[in-house]
Amino acid sequence: MDGKSFSGRTRRRGLLLSGGLALTVAAATLTAASPAQAQYGPYTCASGLVWREAVSGDRVCVSPQWRTKTWEENRLGPSNVQPGGGAYGPDTCKQGFVWRETRPSDHVCVDPRSRADNRLANAHAATGYANPGQLPANGTHASWTQYGSRLAVSPAHLTFQGYEPGRGYHSQMGNYGSSYGSRLVTPQNCRQSSSRSMYVLAVDVTTGTVSNAGRVAVPLCLYP
Known part of the structure; x- marks a missing residue:
């Protein structure tokens, strides 16, 4: 489900992350949602953004390309797990991969750049919503x-x-x-x-x- 979007003109600034994906953050006044758009509730994303959906209940707002990459990571994650487990238990990643950690329970094995980018997305999560006053x-x-x-x-x-x-x-x-x-x-x-x-x-x-x-x-x- 998309967390998008409120209508109206919104000035925005882009933050270029190391993985090459843009986390776009709102920078000005945001307008009210139409009845159709309000179905996403208080966590409705600003126009052009969608929920990341790395895990159930993940409502950090990111670009559609970022979410697509996240879904692909979820699909490929099991293939990046060390067979038979290892030092970090059954979810131990193969060499060169780390847990994504969009939250502590997120043990999907990804490239280290993805984990860094998602930590930055978490830190800037407040700027992604259409109407912060309704959170x-x-x-x-x-x-x-x-x-x-x-x-x-x-x-x-x-x-x-x-x-x-x-x-x-x-x-x-x-x-x-x-x-x-x-x-x-x-x-x-x-x-x-x-x-x-x-x-x-x-x-x-x-x-x-x-x-x-x-x-x-x-x-x-x-x-x-």
């Missing part, structure tokens, strides 16, 4: 601290970045310490915008799963 929370949360001077996000082991409607994606947020299981992503005495807000997107880079930690005032110390 589910999945237990993530973002809020300004008690005195409104620092932005905290949780859980702390995830990576976070902002998406501001009308302005697009901001760079990955920083790490300025932790507090009660949350990560402080702004320095002390950071000023909040009184007119701009953004969604905080959380990415589990081990699986490429993206969550919406909530909408908060834009931290002006991080973003212009």
Whole structure:
């Protein structure tokens, strides 16, 4: 099933990966889906992208060529397994191949470049969706601290970045310490915008799963 696509004009930038495939990421305002397109739910991909589908439930958005390559890897994977197993058990790969690891359970044996590319795709997964504000929370949360001077996000082991409607994606947020299981992503005495807000997107880079930690005032110390 394709995770595509929302209509409307979307400015985009391409990230050329070592394996020669392009991971295209959204860079501006995205528009609402038509009823026919909405069938793919909150994880609907931005126009031109589809779900990778390396394993069941894999909704990282990539180019159609990337998904075709992924399906071919799944087909050929068993032929790249070491007969009789080896040091890593029955899924040990033949020499020259490694586990793809789009998530820890993905033991399809592939070229090392494929694993590197897919790890990068996981890290950038937040930028592939048509409407980031509709992504589910999945237990993530973002809020300004008690005195409104620092932005905290949780859980702390995830990576976070902002998406501001009308302005697009901001760079990955920083790490300025932790507090009660949350990560402080702004320095002390950071000023909040009184007119701009953004969604905080959380990415589990081990699986490429993206969550919406909530909408908060834009931290002006991080973003212009």
